[in-house]
Amino acid sequence: xxxxxxxxxxxxxxxxxxxxxxxxxxxxxxxxxxxxxxxxxxxxxxxxxxxxxxxxxxxxxxxxxxxxxxxxxxxxxxxxxxxxxxxxxxxxxxx
Numbered sequence: 072x073x074x075x076x077x078x079x080x081x082x083x084x085x086x087x088x089x090x091x092x093x094x095x096x097x098x099x100x101x102x103x104x105x106x107x108x109x110x111x112x113x114x115x116x117x118x119x120x121x122x123x124x125x126x127x128x129x130x131x132x133x134x135x136x137x138x139x140x141x142x143x144x145x146x147x148x149x150x151x152x153x154x155x156x157x158x159x160x161x162x163x164x165x166x
Contacts, residue, residue, distance in 0.1 A: 077105035077145040081112060085137050096141065106151050109141035113157050117164060127161040134161070 079096040086092035096112070099105040116138040121130060134157045141153050 074100070075102075075146060076100065077102050077143055079105050079108050079141055079143055082140040082142070084135055084140050102143070102145065102149050105143045105145065109143065109151060109153055110156055112139050112141045113153050114160060117157065117160055121164055125165055127158075127165045130165055131158055131161040 077099045079099065081094050081096050083089070083092040096108060099108065113134070116134060117130060120133050120138070125133075135154065138157065143149070143151050
């Protein structure tokens with residue numbers, strides 16, 4: 072039996088629906104490793120874009136317009152959303 076692998080693909084929110092803007096980040100042995108990588112990609116954008124005057128809403132809008140949107144290809148029973156994660160992180164980063 073072949074062990075399940077998890078593929079992290081990354082879309083560019085700025086180039087929505089552009090197949091040439093998509094890239095493969097890597098293949099991971101576990102779902103948790105794939106999720107951790109997706110979260111790292113989102114966190115890197117949010118932390119680099121965060122300005123002192125930002126609200127959670129303005130930071131989230133920036134992410135959805137210009138950030139990278141990683142997603143996981145694997146078992147469809149597992150659901151991860153970078154947009155949902157980014158929304159949570161924006162509220163945590165902007166206090």
